[in-house]
Amino acid sequence: xxxxxxxxxxxxxxxxxxxxxxxxxxxxxxxxxxxxxxxxxxxxxxxxxxxxxxxxxxxxxxxxxxxxxxxxxxxxxxxxxxxxxxxxxxxxxxxxxxxxxxxxxxxxxxxxxxxxxxxxxxxxxxxxxxxxxxxxxxxxxxxxxxxxxxxxxxxxxxxxxxxxxxxxxxxxxxxxxxxxxxxxxxxxxxxxxxxxxxxxxxxxxxxxxxxxxxxxxxxxx
Amino acid sequence: xxxxxxxxxxxxxxxxxxxxxxxxxxxxxxxxxxxxxxxxxxxxxxxxxxxxxxxxxxxxxxxxxxxxxxxxxxxxxxxxxxxxxxxxxxxxxxxxxxxxxxxxxxxxxxxxxxxxxxxxxxxxxxxxxxxxxxxxxxxxxxxxxxxxxxxxxxxxxxxxxxxxxxxxxxxxxxxxxxxxxxxxxxxxxxxxxxxxxxxxxxxxxxxxxxxxxxxxxxxxx
DNA sequence: TAGCTAACGTACTAGTTCGTACATTAGCCA
DNA sequence: TGGCTAATGTACGAACTAGTACGTTAGCTA
Numbered sequence: 001x002x003x004x005x006x007x008x009x010x011x012x013x014x015x016x017x018x019x020x021x022x023x024x025x026x027x028x029x030x031x032x033x034x035x036x037x038x039x040x041x042x043x044x045x046x047x048x049x050x051x052x053x054x055x056x057x058x059x060x061x062x063x064x065x066x067x068x069x070x071x072x073x074x075x076x077x078x079x080x081x082x083x084x085x086x087x088x089x090x091x092x093x094x095x096x097x098x099x100x101x102x103x104x105x106x107x108x109x110x111x112x113x114x115x116x117x118x119x120x121x122x123x124x125x126x127x128x129x130x131x132x133x134x135x136x137x138x139x140x141x142x143x144x145x146x147x148x149x150x151x152x153x154x155x156x157x158x159x160x161x162x163x164x165x166x167x168x169x170x171x172x173x174x175x176x177x178x179x180x181x182x183x184x185x186x187x188x189x190x191x192x193x194x195x196x197x198x199x200x201x202x203x204x205x206x207x208x209x210x211x212x213x214x215x216x217x218x219x220x221x
Numbered sequence: 222x223x224x225x226x227x228x229x230x231x232x233x234x235x236x237x238x239x240x241x242x243x244x245x246x247x248x249x250x251x252x253x254x255x256x257x258x259x260x261x262x263x264x265x266x267x268x269x270x271x272x273x274x275x276x277x278x279x280x281x282x283x284x285x286x287x288x289x290x291x292x293x294x295x296x297x298x299x300x301x302x303x304x305x306x307x308x309x310x311x312x313x314x315x316x317x318x319x320x321x322x323x324x325x326x327x328x329x330x331x332x333x334x335x336x337x338x339x340x341x342x343x344x345x346x347x348x349x350x351x352x353x354x355x356x357x358x359x360x361x362x363x364x365x366x367x368x369x370x371x372x373x374x375x376x377x378x379x380x381x382x383x384x385x386x387x388x389x390x391x392x393x394x395x396x397x398x399x400x401x402x403x404x405x406x407x408x409x410x411x412x413x414x415x416x417x418x419x420x421x422x423x424x425x426x427x428x429x430x431x432x433x434x435x436x437x438x439x440x441x442x
Numbered sequence: 443t444a445g446c447t448a449a450c451g452t453a454c455t456a457g458t459t460c461g462t463a464c465a466t467t468a469g470c471c472a
Numbered sequence: 473t474g475g476c477t478a479a480t481g482t483a484c485g486a487a488c489t490a491g492t493a494c495g496t497t498a499g500c501t502a
Contacts, residue, residue: 015468015479036343038260042460052481057461059479117405118339122257125404134409142410162426165412170430173398174391181397183346184338188355189363191386205383209391209434216433236449236498263490273451278491280449 020051021059028056029070033112036119037067068127071120072134074113081106082141092152096214097207099144100171104203107175108194114179142168158214170213174206241272242280249277250291254333257340258288289348292341293355295334302327303362313373317435318428320365321392325424328396329415335400363389379435391434395427 027048031040042063046053060066085102087095107114120127128134145164152158162170178193186192193202248269252261263284267274281287306323308316328335341348349355366385373379383391399414407413414423 017479020479036257036259036340038257041458043458051479053461054481055479063460115343117402118343119257121402121404122336122339125408128405128408139409160429165410166423166426168410169398169406169414170395170426173402174394176402177390177394177397180401181338181342181394183342184349185390187346187349188360189386189389193390202387205387205391208381208437208439209430212433212437213430216429216437218429238449241449262488264488272449274491275451276449284490 017059020049020055023049023051024056024059024066025070025073028066029074029112029116032067032070032119033115037063037123040067042066064127068131071116071127072131074110074116075134077110078106078113079139082139082144085141085144087144087148092148092155092157093211093215095148096145096152096167096210099141099148100207100210101203103141103171104175104206107172107179108199111179114176117176118180139168152214159216159218160214162214167210167214171206171210174209178202238280241270241276244270245272245277245280245287246291246294249287250295250333250337253288253291253340254336258284258344261288263287285348289352292337292348293352295331295337296355298331299327299334300360303360303365306362306365308365308369313369313376313378314432314436316369317366317373317388317431320362320369321428321431322424324362324392325396325427328393328400329420332400335397338397339401360389373435380437380439381435383435388431388435392427392431395430399423 024045028040028045031045031048034040040063042053042056045066046056049055056066060069081102085099087098090098142164145167149158149162149164149167182193192198245266249261249266252266252269255261261284263274263277266287267277270276277287281290302323306320308319311319363385366388370379370383370385370388403414413419
């Protein structure tokens, strides 16, 4: 029955460490995002790869380290996106709005990343803590925000007493919640926050909210 | 060796179905919040109870149903809190601010609940979906928001084009993010969103943000 | 007070799951 | 081209884990 032999390569396998690792990371990202850290199955990850479980341990050491590697790569992607932010030429209001939109879009386009972050928080961010790469590399977005904020506050356009980190939290929270909590929110309130028909509505809402906060006339304080 | 008998009750055990169930739910809430659904251990829950694993299956049927029961009770608590909202006598601005503060406080005081909701979202809200109790009981807060919003919009005080669900999402997102993501946020940006010293700052920030959004003068649209 | 049932405990199992010991080979380099 | 090492595959095991079969008893009720 096994008379038909594969022509040249026994299993069509070519050795390529980089590709094998990347493939493991791809599948692991999906699997961890799907089921959480404890719910993810190392065997399942291996099965959906063109390689075997042995390779996961060979390259990453274990489930825990694999998850850390997945996180590191995921954060790398968002940092890259942030580096391409090009809003310096805009006036402060337009720049902030643009920043909010980019954040909004990125969250929407990377639900797996959002899930990974949720999972990492369930585990007290211990993987980030134990990662050298993820130590203390504040996002590039933060620098941009700092710059715009200083500009807007100096000109008197922005009245709010926020710093860059606070503003980043404000913008992120809305974008994050919309993606991360869409299931419970949808189930409880019957509204799909990710509904494409409502996308523009929420995107505008976020921008309006942030700008309103920054530019509100606060009488005394 | 076993000559010393316990005076009256062999194990100091008294039969009390309600208390046993409540105790299981208490411990299960902690355990699920600690480790996620898959990470939680039924044996661990049983061990930390004055009863045995058998009782978990006797009363709840299984791990899945236990988690659903935990969720049901947790949502019950928040709904009760919302029912005690008493803001009808306040003007719209003060009422919304109060509502935001109550939401803020409740999230801060119930981190386990937040974690459970995060976990439930990882699992696509399937437990909520399969629960009759959690079917479609929109929160009482929603009714309150609807009322305040109508009042504020009618008087022309509120200019924003939001409905109650949107506003609820806006307020919740900030409160939720602050608690749920505090670990990754702290690790990445070196700022503890739950730092008591910053509590008033963030509480005010939320109120300012929501009010600014609702009352901003939007030129044309 | 006899009997019945809800409430509870013990001990076990079947299946899973992470991890590893051992064997093999592709392909680079001397 | 011969050999060496990084890269890969196979097969297995030890520990864990959800769930259950079976036995016991508290305490209410007739």
